[in-house]
Every structure is written in C-alpha cells, then in structure tokens.
Amino acid sequence: MDEVPEARAIPDPTVEEMVRTVEPGIEVERAVPVERGFCSVYRVAVEGGPTRTLYLKASPDGERWGIPDEARLQAVLHDRTSIPVPEVLGVVDAHGDLPAPFYLMSALPGEELPYEHVGRFDDDALRRLARETGAYLGELHSVPAVDSFGHVRHDGPGLAGDRPSGHPDTLTVGNPRESWSDYLRAYADREFDRHADSRFSDLTPDLTRWFEAGVDDLAGPFDPVLGRNDHGLHNFLLDPESGSITGMIDWGYTLAVPASFDVEFAVYVLGGAYLAGLSDVQDRRSLVREAMLSGYRASAPDRTDAVATPDPLYEMLAMVRLMNDFGSLDLPEGTEEAAADRIREDARELLAGDRYG
Structure with a gap:
C-alpha cells in the first residue's frame, strides 16, 4: 500500500x-x-x-x-x-x-459532521439520510460508464485549466478485471493484509477462511457500476435545519463494483454497528437498509432487485475495512475497548451464523 x-x-x-x-x-x-x-x-x-x-x-x-x-x-x-x-x-x-x-x-451549502455522529442521529433523521443516500446511489449506479471491475479512472486528454467533459465516456477503469471474483479476491487480500496488522488480528485467519469458503458461492448479477464506496458521514454535507443531504464530496476512491457491494458498505457504515459498543448507541442496520432500499427503488426501480438481498460476505468486508481503520475513529475517552469488543463480537456472530440465513 x-x-x-x-x-x-x-x-x-x-x-x-x-x-x-x-x-x-x-x-x-x-x-x-x-x-x-x-x-x-x-x-x-x-x-x-x-x-x-x-x-x-x-x-x-x-x-x-x-x-x-x-x-x-x-x-x-x-x-x-x-x-x-x-x-x-x-x-x-x-x-x-x-x-x-x-x-x-x-462550494456547496451544508454542515459537515464527524464520521461517528451517525450514531447520534435520532431514528427519523437517520432514516431520512439513508433514504436520500439510497436514491442518490440508484442514480449513481445508473450512469453507463464502466464495463469491468477496478478503480475508476479518467480516459481523455490532459487539461490545463479547462472544465472537464461531463460525458460518461471520459471515465474508464484502471487495471481492469473482467471477473468479479478475481477482483474481489485481490481486494480482500489487501484488506486482510492490513487486518493482520490491526488490533483485531486474532480474527484474521477465521475471517480469511470464511471469505474463501464463500466467494465462489456469491449470487449475481455481477454487472459493474460506479460505486461510491466511501460512505462515511464526513463525506456528506447536510442541511442543519432539515437534515437533508446538500452535498456528497470526496469521490477519489470510487470503484467499479456490483451495486450490491456498494449498498452493503453504505448500510454497514451508516447503520453504526461499529459504535454499538457505546452505552448510548444502537446498531441500526435494519432501519438503514429499509430506508435505503426505499430511496433506491424510487430512483432506480429496474435495478432494485440486484441490491434487495444482502450478502453477508460483502458486509464482512465492510466490517474488516472498519476494523482496519478503527484507530481513526474519534471515540469518547474510555470507550475504545468497549467499542472494539462489540465489533469483535459482531464479527464472531457473523462467522458462526448461517451465511445465507
């Protein structure tokens, strides 16, 4: 890296x-x-x-x-x-x-909030955020820009101060992979390498085996779309009065991935499960998923079936990425161990459960 x-x-x-x-x-x-x-x-x-x-x-x-x-x-x-x-x-x-x-x-209007503030929203505010996110993801996934998997790059002339074209054919994929399972294995290998150096390294062998046992059983479709991928609250701007999204910023980590992969990462990050070890924070993945699908259905009804059924393997990779970046979370003093213990417990429950139950 x-x-x-x-x-x-x-x-x-x-x-x-x-x-x-x-x-x-x-x-x-x-x-x-x-x-x-x-x-x-x-x-x-x-x-x-x-x-x-x-x-x-x-x-x-x-x-x-x-x-x-x-x-x-x-x-x-x-x-x-x-x-x-x-x-x-x-x-x-x-x-x-x-x-x-x-x-x-x-510049866009709106207020930027810390990544961890997602655990402080009341249910109505979080539901609004998730529904609007789902609607925007539906639009994003509908842009016809990529036909393979990998990091999204530009394909066009160099610029010396001009405005770039807004046409999708200016986008491409760097080091493209035609096979989703091949790309996903390479992606997971990088994350597991990082995970082996994290405070959660005791889980790395079991998580790696669990991934390898399930990657070939993933259900499609595996059509590549533009994937936001970086769904942290700090990459949103919100209206301080209504709570509506006024800006989505920082797109430098956009990937070409199946839509369901992108949606699962968004559900995990906005659902706040990684903060559920704090005494006053709940795991609200179910609320976020339902609201996100509602918004997605409104903007991309023909694509909703592809994201409607969650896959635990994608959720696990979102969890691994969060564990890798755990040290970047700004947690209240004295709560770090409780938060880490809850994440570890969540991972063990996933490993012990029925993969598609």
Missing part, C-alpha cells in the same frame, strides 16, 4: 496563481486551508462581482492521488444526475511551476 503523505501548505501567491489558471481575471480575497485528508485543500473567497467561495484541491506531493479522476467523475455526476456534487470549474493535470495536479470547484 502506498505511503500516504501529509497535506502541504501552499503559499498564498501560489494559491492565487492556481485559481487564476482556471479562472483568469478574478481576484482572491483570502485562502484558508481545510483539513480534508492528505490532499491540500483550500477554501478560497474570490472577487469579480459578488464575493463567492470556491474550493481548490491539489496533490500533496506532485503524485496523482486520483485527483484528475475525481474531477472528471464529479463533472459527469454534476451533468448527468441530481447527486449534489461540487461543480468542477477547471482542472490542471500537470504544470511546470504549480503544485499539480489540482482542480477548482464550487
């Missing part, structure tokens, strides 16, 4: 030049760094008529880190769906002097 760099600070004059590379003639009033993972992200207030807010996202070290691909994908979703994604104003794939690749995008 590639070593993840830290976000680098970009001097104000350089930020201004980057913005003007995309939108000549506007003046930067101020630029404020924003913590969004390891990429360098700046909230930029610009003049040129009424002051407006934009976001600049740049590589931390000159490597791609999916930035050009994310920009093209967001352009497709902005043009082809009602999914609330930032409008991409322009992309610079390479530059001799500026920290490329980078792109400039519009």
